[in-house]
Amino acid sequence: MSGRDAILSRVRKALGGVADSPTRRAVVEARLGEAPVGVIPARGQLDDKPRVALFGEMAEKVNATVQKVKSRAHVPAAITDYLRSKNLPASVRMGTDARLAAMPWDKQRALTVKRGASDGDDEVGVSHALGGVAETGTLVLHSGDDNPTTINFLPEHHIVVIDAKDIAGDLETTIEAVRRKFGKGRMPRVLNFVTGPSRSGDIEQKLLLGAHGPRALHIVVVDG
Amino acid sequence: MLNPEQEKPRVGLFVTCLVDLFRPNVGFASVKLLEDAGCVVDVPAAQTCCGQPAYNSGDRADTRAIAENTIRAFEPFDYVVAPSGSCAGMLIKHYPALFAGDPKWEERAKAFSAKVHELVSFLVDVLGVSAVEASVNGSVTYHDSCSGLRELGIRQQPRALLSTVKGLQLREMADADVCCGFGGTFCVKYSDISNKIVSQKTERIREAGAGTLLAGDLGCLMNMAGKLKREGSAVEVRHVAEVLAGMADTPPIGGKG
Amino acid sequence: MQITSPAFKQNSRAALADTQLQRALGNVRAGFIDKRRKAIDALPEFDALRDSARAIKNHVLENLDLYLETYERKVIETGGTVHWAETAEDARRIALEICRAAGARTVTKGKSMITEEIGLNDFLEAEGIRPVETDLGEYIIQLRGEHPSHIIAPAVHLNRDQIEADFRRVHDHLPVARDLTEPETLLAEARKVLRKEYFAADVGITGANFLVAETGSSIIVTNEGNGDLTQTLPKVHVVMASIEKIVPTLEDAAQIIRVLARSATGQDMSVYTTVSTGPRRPGDPDGPEEYHVILLDNGRSSMLGTKFQDMLRCIRCGACMNHCPVYHAVGGHAYGWVYPGPMGAVLTPSLIGVDKGGHLPNASTFCGRCESVCPMKIPLPKMMRHWREREFERGLNPATSRYGLKFWAFFARRPKLYRFAASLGIPFLSLFAGNRGRFRHLPLAGGWTKWRDMPAPESRTFMQQWQQKEALKQEARP
Numbered sequence: 001m002s003g004r005d006a007i008l009s010r011v012r013k014a015l016g017g018v019a020d021s022p023t024r025r026a027v028v029e030a031r032l033g034e035a036p037v038g039v040i041p042a043r044g045q046l047d048d049k050p051r052v053a054l055f056g057e058m059a060e061k062v063n064a065t066v067q068k069v070k071s072r073a074h075v076p077a078a079i080t081d082y083l084r085s086k087n088l089p090a091s092v093r094m095g096t097d098a099r100l101a102a103m104p105w106d107k108q109r110a111l112t113v114k115r116g117a118s119d120g121d122d123e124v125g126v127s128h129a130l131g132g133v134a135e136t137g138t139l140v141l142h143s144g145d146d147n148p149t150t151i152n153f154l155p156e157h158h159i160v161v162i163d164a165k166d167i168a169g170d171l172e173t174t175i176e177a178v179r180r181k182f183g184k185g186r187m188p189r190v191l192n193f194v195t196g197p198s199r200s201g202d203i204e205q206k207l208l209l210g211a212h213g214p215r216a217l218h219i220v221v222v223d224g
Numbered sequence: 225m226l227n228p229e230q231e232k233p234r235v236g237l238f239v240t241c242l243v244d245l246f247r248p249n250v251g252f253a254s255v256k257l258l259e260d261a262g263c264v265v266d267v268p269a270a271q272t273c274c275g276q277p278a279y280n281s282g283d284r285a286d287t288r289a290i291a292e293n294t295i296r297a298f299e300p301f302d303y304v305v306a307p308s309g310s311c312a313g314m315l316i317k318h319y320p321a322l323f324a325g326d327p328k329w330e331e332r333a334k335a336f337s338a339k340v341h342e343l344v345s346f347l348v349d350v351l352g353v354s355a356v357e358a359s360v361n362g363s364v365t366y367h368d369s370c371s372g373l374r375e376l377g378i379r380q381q382p383r384a385l386l387s388t389v390k391g392l393q394l395r396e397m398a399d400a401d402v403c404c405g406f407g408g409t410f411c412v413k414y415s416d417i418s419n420k421i422v423s424q425k426t427e428r429i430r431e432a433g434a435g436t437l438l439a440g441d442l443g444c445l446m447n448m449a450g451k452l453k454r455e456g457s458a459v460e461v462r463h464v465a466e467v468l469a470g471m472a473d474t475p476p477i478g479g480k481g
Numbered sequence: 482m483q484i485t486s487p488a489f490k491q492n493s494r495a496a497l498a499d500t501q502l503q504r505a506l507g508n509v510r511a512g513f514i515d516k517r518r519k520a521i522d523a524l525p526e527f528d529a530l531r532d533s534a535r536a537i538k539n540h541v542l543e544n545l546d547l548y549l550e551t552y553e554r555k556v557i558e559t560g561g562t563v564h565w566a567e568t569a570e571d572a573r574r575i576a577l578e579i580c581r582a583a584g585a586r587t588v589t590k591g592k593s594m595i596t597e598e599i600g601l602n603d604f605l606e607a608e609g610i611r612p613v614e615t616d617l618g619e620y621i622i623q624l625r626g627e628h629p630s631h632i633i634a635p636a637v638h639l640n641r642d643q644i645e646a647d648f649r650r651v652h653d654h655l656p657v658a659r660d661l662t663e664p665e666t667l668l669a670e671a672r673k674v675l676r677k678e679y680f681a682a683d684v685g686i687t688g689a690n691f692l693v694a695e696t697g698s699s700i701i702v703t704n705e706g707n708g709d710l711t712q713t714l715p716k717v718h719v720v721m722a723s724i725e726k727i728v729p730t731l732e733d734a735a736q737i738i739r740v741l742a743r744s745a746t747g748q749d750m751s752v753y754t755t756v757s758t759g760p761r762r763p764g765d766p767d768g769p770e771e772y773h774v775i776l777l778d779n780g781r782s783s784m785l786g787t788k789f790q791d792m793l794r795c796i797r798c799g800a801c802m803n804h805c806p807v808y809h810a811v812g813g814h815a816y817g818w819v820y821p822g823p824m825g826a827v828l829t830p831s832l833i834g835v836d837k838g839g840h841l842p843n844a845s846t847f848c849g850r851c852e853s854v855c856p857m858k859i860p861l862p863k864m865m866r867h868w869r870e871r872e873f874e875r876g877l878n879p880a881t882s883r884y885g886l887k888f889w890a891f892f893a894r895r896p897k898l899y900r901f902a903a904s905l906g907i908p909f910l911s912l913f914a915g916n917r918g919r920f921r922h923l924p925l926a927g928g929w930t931k932w933r934d935m936p937a938p939e940s941r942t943f944m945q946q947w948q949q950k951e952a953l954k955q956e957a958r959p
Contacts, residue, residue, distance in 0.1 A: 004553075007724065007778045011546045014785035020547065023731035028547045028729075031540070032695050037880065041526045041739070058749070095766070117766035118641040122681065136750040143765055150767045153709050171735040178731075185555065187696045189761060189768050190713070193754040198706045202618035202636050203644060203664040205508040211617055212672060212679075213706025213753065216851040239943050241893075245907055246936060248943035267947050270896045278890050279846065280866060281882070282873030286890035293896065367836030370848035403806045407846025412928030413882065414844050417493055419812040419845075419932035453919055478936040479918020 021134045039220035042136035043171030050071065051134045052221065055167045058137025062196030063209060064217040068164075071222065075161055076108045078220050082159065083111075083124065086216070091093045093122040093155065097146040100128050100161065117148035125155035129162040129183070136195055139219065140174050143190040152192055160194070163222050210217070223224060233351075235263040236301035238294075238315065238340070240308045241273040242442040243386060247477065250442060253469035254307045254343050260469075261351045263303075267273075268284040268296035274306075280408055284322070291319050292329065295336045303350070304340040307465050308441050309372020312342035317375050342372055343465055347457070348381040357469035359390035365434035366394065367448065367466070368401045369441035382440060382464050389467060397432035399425075406447040422451045429459060436476075438464045449478035482600050482628055484833055485871060486817030489840035496811040499564070505638050506812055509631070513803035516747025517854070524743065534737045535858045538794040541727055543786065548727045549776070555697025559759030561772040569599035572777045575684065576601060576719060579773055583717045585683035591701060591708035592616035593688030594632055594797060595721050595777060598832070601686075612686075613678045615707035617671055624651045630813030632820065633745050633799040641667070641768045644790045646683055675707070685711035685769070689722035690796065691737065692774070695730040698758040699774065702741065702751045709755055718757070718769040723777045725793040739946050740856035744800040780832045792827050793858040801851035801861060807844055816841055823851035827864045835871050842868035880889045903942050911938045 001009075010016050017171050046054060056066040069078050083090055091112040092101055105113050118125055120165050127147040129139045143149045152158060171193075182188060198213030209215050235258050243250045252265075252312055252357045275290035291373070294315070298304045306312040316337050323333040347353040364386065372378040379401075398399050405411060405421030412418075425448060429437055437459055449461035460476035485492060496502055521527045530937045541548055553563045558776045566572035580588060588605060590612055592597065602623070614623040618635035622628065624647045629635030635645070645661045648670055655847050658668055664672060691700040700719045701708040712718040732758050734756075742748040761768040784793055802808040802822025813821035818838070830838035842865035857953050873876055892899045914920060914937030923935050 003567050003571060006567050007565050007776070007782060008546050008549065010782035011549070011724070011785060014782050014787075015543065015545070015785060016545070020550075024544060024547060026552065031729050033552065035695065035732050037732050038537070038736040039526050039529045041524060041530075043524070062748075062752070072582075120676065138750055138754075142574045143762050143768060144762075146767055149709070149713050153706050153713065171738070172732055175731045175735065185695055187559070187698055187756065187758040190766055191698075191756040192709070192905075193750065194752065195748075195750040195754075196752050196823050199704050199752055199905060200617045200668060201512075201632060201704070202621065203667055204505070204641050205512040205634070205637070206664045208576070208664055208668045210672065211668060211705035211707065212615065212675060212710055235673070239947075244943040245903060248936045248939050248941070248946050251943040251947070267944070269900065269944065270891045272896050272899045275893070278886065278893070279880070280869065281886050282866065282869030282871070283886060283890065284870060284895065286886075289894045293894065297896075336591060370850070374849040374853055403782070403846050403848035403850070405806065407844065409882070410844070410846045412926070414490070414493070414807075415928040415931055416490075416497055417807055417810050417844065418846075420497055421806045422933070424797070424809075446936050447933065449936055450919070450929070453934040453936075454932065456923075458806070475918050479914075479916075 008030045040170050040172055041135060044133065046169060047135070051169055052164045052167050055132055055134040055137055056221065058134065059196065059219055060137070062137055063199070064137065064196050064219055066221060068221045068223060072103055074201055075103050075220055075222065076105050076111065079126065079159055080108045081112055082218055086157065088123055088157065091122070092124045092126045092159070093118050093151055094126040095147045095151065097128040100126065118150040120154045122155045124157045124159065126159045126161070127151055129160050129166065131138055131166040131168055131177055132162050133174055133193070134167055135170050138193050138195045141192045141194060142188040144188060149190050149223035150191065153213045154195065155214060156210070157216045157218065158197070159218045159220065161220045161222060231264055232264045235265045235303045236298045238271060238298070238304050238306040238311060238376045239263055239267055240306055240311045240442065242446070243307060246446065247442055249471060249474050250463040250465050251305050253328045253463070253465040253471045254305070256469040257343070257347060257356070257465060257469065258305060261347055261353050268297040274311040276310065276314050277408060279314065279318065279330065285356065288322055289317065290320055291333070292462070295319070295332055298336065302339065303346065304336070304435070305343050305346050306340070307343040307463065309342050309369045309376055309378055310441055310443065312340055312377035313371035315340040340374055342378055342440065344382045344385065345376060345378050348384060353385070356385055357387035358468055359470060360467055361391045362436060363393040363395045363434040364436045364438055364467070365397045365429060366400060366431040367397070367404060367439040368405050369439050369442060369444045372440050373401055378440065385468055386438070386464070395432045395434040396426045398429050402475045404444045404448050406443045408443065411447060422447055426451050426455060430457070435460060437461045438467060440464050445477050449476070453478045482597065482603070482819060484818050484837055486829060486838045486841060489815060489817055489844060491641060492815035492817055496571050501640055501643065502638050502812050505640055506809055509637055509803060510674050510760045510809050512609045513746065517744060517800060517803070520743040520747040520749060525557055527740065528744070530740050530951070531738060531856050531858055534740050534856060535794060537728060537736060538857060539730065539734045539943060542725065542790060542793055545727065545785065548729060549724060551839070552692055552694040552697060552727055556774055557695065558572045559697050561697065561759045561774060564773060566775055566777045569779050572599050572721065572775055573601060573604045575775050576721070577605065577608055579717065579719055580605065580684050583683050583771070585610055585717070587678065587681045588612045588684045588686055589682040589704065589715065589753045590614050591685070591711040592619050592635070592685065594819060595688050595723055596686065597808055598779065599777070600914065611677070613682070613709050615679065616703070617668070617705060620671060620675065621647065628814070628819070631802060631947060632798060638814065667936065679710045679714050682715040684717040685715040686719045686721060687712050689720050689726050689772070690741070691734045692727045693731055693734055693756070694721055696726055696758055698756045700734055700754065700756050701876035702738070702754050704752045706753050709753055712757060713768055716769060718760070719771065720774045721777065722774065723779065723781055727782050730843065741798055744854065744856040745798040755887070763941070765913055776837045784831055789827065789831055789864055790863060792799040792831065794859055795824055795828070797859060798856060799840070800844045800856065804850040804854050806846065806848060827861055830868050835868055836877060839868070839872050839877055901942060904945050907938045907942050908940055911940045
């Protein structure tokens with residue numbers, strides 16, 4: 001008997017000798033199909049303006065920095081300003097995200113833009129988020145050429161661009177957005193929910209930033 | 225003609241083995257508080273213990289025998305009141321569990337448990353007592369015994385009544401709701417760990433700067449009093465019922481000095 | 482891992498005398514408890530979420546076989562491989578096979594209690610493969626050859642100076658004169674050293690906080706990002722998870738995620754919650770080429786359908802031990818195996834046997850704080866009592882306590898005899914106290930009087946005095 005058969009039969013026996021019956025299967029399938037949402041905190045259930053404001057507030061609470069810009073066209077300049085303010089070299093790594101690509105990077109003459117996955121030698125990575133969660137100040141990113149996962153973790157500084165309209169009140173709304181984009185029951189290879197820069201409390205319970213992932217997370221919220 | 229006493233609630237006092245054996249004054253204080261609040265109180269002789277020592281040692285058979293005895297002894301009463309959160313918790317929460325599925329005893333146990341109350345919560349929540357006639361001169365700190373707090377939700381009631389005691393100044397200690405380390409047989413089986421826990425408790429008591437320590441459970445009180453005395457502390461330890469009943473003129477738990 | 486749970490008493494004594502440990506344990510009380518309180522006060526729906534989380538897990542456990550099958554199907558559909566391991570030995574063997582097939586020399590590890598449970602690191606090392614823990618706390622204790630003392634803060638028992646000493650001892654290729662006095666400098670050094678390891682690893686092994694049946698995904702929750710680097714950079718990602726980690730849908734995971742970090746560290750969300758599904762896809766510029774899941778039973782199916790089934794709801798948040806007065810007193814290593822604190826007291830006898838783990842459920846005052854903070858509303862004291870019942874049935878308690886209990890119960894069951902014995906014993910005892918009102922020493926009560934005085938009784942029991950008063954009242958009636 002394979003490990004699989006042994007384990008499943010032990011489980012069935014322990015549950016009182018249940019079988020793989022049509023009734024039980026129907027219950028499980030209904031549950032999976034329905035995907036009920038459960039309890040959703042009221043905290044993020046706000047109108048657009050206060051919801052975006054809450055997102056910024058919660059993100060700042062977990063040591064991210066948040067900046068609002070009027071439009072996509074303003075993003076490259078905002079990033080150049082950030083690099084200058086942190087004394088960082090004028091070079092960023094990003095994926096092939098179309099929204100990022102359409103931004104006027106050429107106007108930032110001193111800025112070098114490298115494209116593709118990160119190999120660990122980049123100080124600054126730039127991603128575009130799929131969405132955000134106001135309830136906790138969380139960014140949602142997914143794997144792929146558009147926004148390679150390594151950019152979320154290897155650079156010291158991670159700058160994430162997010163459209164204000166993509167900031168949801170709760171996790172469940174973003175899960176719905178993921179389903180709409182990829183199909184029910186389908187997922188990208190990786191979905192990252194990112195809440196603040198990397199941290200550790202392992203040394204005498206003291207909070208320190210930059211454990212293995214980025215030590216700084218800068219969020220650029222694009223209005224309109 | 226109706227006996228006027230028939231209008232009054234008939235309360236059976238579950239005195240608890242520790243009060244019976246070690247500090248009868250708490251029992252008499254409980255009777256006084258209940259009678260002052262308009263109850264007729266009796267103390268059935270057939271009670272011994274709630275059965276926790278056997279229950280928490282995994283001896284269900286002895287626990288059931290003791291429980292059956294207790295239930296039988298208190299069946300004639302309207303209410304059963306105990307000056308102890310842990311004993312009341314045992315009778316209220318665990319007796320029904322003990323007899324779950326037993327055709328003879330399950331309903332009897334449920335009916336019994338529905339009548340049981342811890343003393344202070346009975347006075348405040350059931351009888352609506354809002355003040356006591358007592359006075360004490362000095363500062364007091366209050367320890368929340370675990371079962372009373374977490375099984376029965378007793379926290380606000382003793383403080384409400386203490387606030388009506390003339391001359392009493394309540395000084396809350398930090399971590400009032402943290403275990404004192406008694407835990408029944410735990411304090412002798414794992415005495416070193418229990419000592420560490422009670423040492424932290426006595427530190428909090430000292431930091432609170434009160435002259436008297438009160439709580440609603442004699443086991444906790446004997447544990448904390450024993451440690452305070454061993455440490456040479458002058459803090460006096462009493463059961464909250466004694467202060468509320470104005471019967472705090474006897475020697476404190478563990479003696480003076 | 483060597484099991485020392487039978488020596489819990491000796492372990493505890495050593496822990497109580499360990500001043501470094503006692504200093505470190507002070508951090509647990511203040512830090513975790515206050516932070517959790519703050520997070521919970523800021524979320525009015527917290528208790529409702531606990532109920533929701535409990536209901537989800539109970540539903541899964543009732544249908545565990547079907548959800549496991551669904552999960553397996555989805556993993557395979559998305560390009561992953563599922564392996565089923567009945568025992569710790571099976572799991573180790575499967576992990577080794579995967580490593581050998583990948584020609585692995587270095588393996589990075591995300592924090593995983595289950596790999597501790599099966600003793601994976603020692604096993605791989607014996608097979609010539611180098612496992613490198615990447616969670617900072619786990620890395621620190623790996624350097625010391627120790628095991629975690631807390632399920633989410635593995636190095637909580639250590640102080641900064643101890644960590645500095647270990648870094649200097651092991652990172653001997655770095656300049657001796659470097660400054661490591663601040664925690665920031667220690668962190669920076671660990672980051673540099675481990676960054677190299679992430680890239681060197683051929684295989685990355687993580688645990689899973691959740692396995693999602695709907696999508697065939699595994700979810701890990703970290704603050705450091707170490708799990709992500711462990712699973713993204715190597716060619717092969719291995720997820721090791723016990724079978725009860727399954728949840729039906731992403732929404733279900735979201736419910737439990739909301740109570741997890743808040744209960745553990747007082748954060749609304751951990752920094753990185755990562756949902757992984759299968760290996761690299763066409764169009765993925767990064768990610769592992771192989772994705773393996775090792776589903777482990779190792780005693781879980783034996784808990785299903787028993788009084789201990791509720792324990793399978795545990796999400797390993799650590800809130801119970803953070804609030805436990807016994808854990809605060811002795812720390813995690815005293816428990817002698819992988820899982821400390823209240824959840825360890827219930828789980829350990831299940832997994833290693835009550836004959837070895839029996840002390841743990843006994844070393845509790847049943848204060849109930851653990852149950853009151855458990856996000857999954859697990860009735861921990863009740864299950865500890867069930868272990869005590871098992872031990873009693875099997876006669877595993879020491880003879881003195883069994884006889885003592887029997888002696889006491891003999892009287893407690895017989896009210897008349899009890900009254901008689903008490904009416905003799907109490908006045909007798911009170912004679913010896915004299916005027917002091919307490920005993921410094923008392924025969925048969927050494928466990929008590931070692932550390933405390935024993936308050937003396939009054940000269941007669943309550944029942945004696947009450948019955949006398951009632952008798953006088955009867956006489957006085959007309």
